Amino acid sequence: MAAPADLWLLYLVLLAYGAAGVVHDAAESALVATTVDKTLLADFNGLRMTANEGMKLVAALAGAGLYAAYGGATVALLDAITFAVAAGLYGLLRAHEAKPTHTRKPRAHTTEGARYLLTHPRLRPLLLAGGTTVLLSGSNGALIYTVAESLGHSPRTRASSTRHRAWARPPSA
Numbered sequence: 270m271a272a273p274a275d276l277w278l279l280y281l282v283l284l285a286y287g288a289a290g291v292v293h294d295a296a297e298s299a300l301v302a303t304t305v306d307k308t309l310l311a312d313f314n315g316l317r318m319t320a321n322e323g324m325k326l327v328a329a330l331a332g333a334g335l336y337a338a339y340g341g342a343t344v345a346l347l348d349a350i351t352f353a354v355a356a357g358l359y360g361l362l363r364a365h366e367a368k369p370t371h372t373r374k375p376r377a378h379t380t381e382g383a384r385y386l387l388t389h390p391r392l393r394p395l396l397l398a399g400g401t402t403v404l405l406s407g408s409n410g411a412l413i414y415t416v417a418e419s420l421g422h423s424p425r426t427r428a429s430s431t432r433h434r435a436w437a438r439p440p441s442a
Contacts, residue, residue, distance in 0.1 A: 303364055 305313045336344050386396050
């Protein structure tokens with residue numbers, strides 16, 4: 270970010286990335302369920318999750334090494350290329366499924382589902398509590414740095430000094 274006025278761009282990218290992640294997860298679950306034989310589904314899911322989690326470790330180390338060796342612009346370009354390749358490969362996938370038999374519009378299904386969740390006596394409190402928790406958790410992650418900076422501290426220094434003070438505090442009697 271070149272200036273604080275450009276911060277909206279970061280929020281826009283994060284929103285798009287989060288929305289894409291939600292859609293990707295749902296599409297992946299549906300695709301796997303329709304393309305993998307039921308007898309192999311458990312083994313496939315185990316292998317897929319192992320590879321996914323393992324790649325998170327490898328990718329972080331590789332990204333740090335590439336960043337140190339070639340700089341941020343090269344890593345960003347490589348990341349963009351891998352996203353484009355993945356999008357192209359997804360475009361080549363073909364899944365054959367039966368046409369839906371319902372004639373209602375998707376918006377009607379969404380409205381019906383939201384109405385059900387909001388009027389159900391046991392689900393409504395869970396939905397509201399979960400939504401509030403996610404909202405406050407995200408806000409906390411963003412606000413902690415704003416508070417630290419407004420107190421005149423670097424966020425890194427503030428988090429580090431708070432952690433050390435908590436450990437150095439004498440036990441109360």
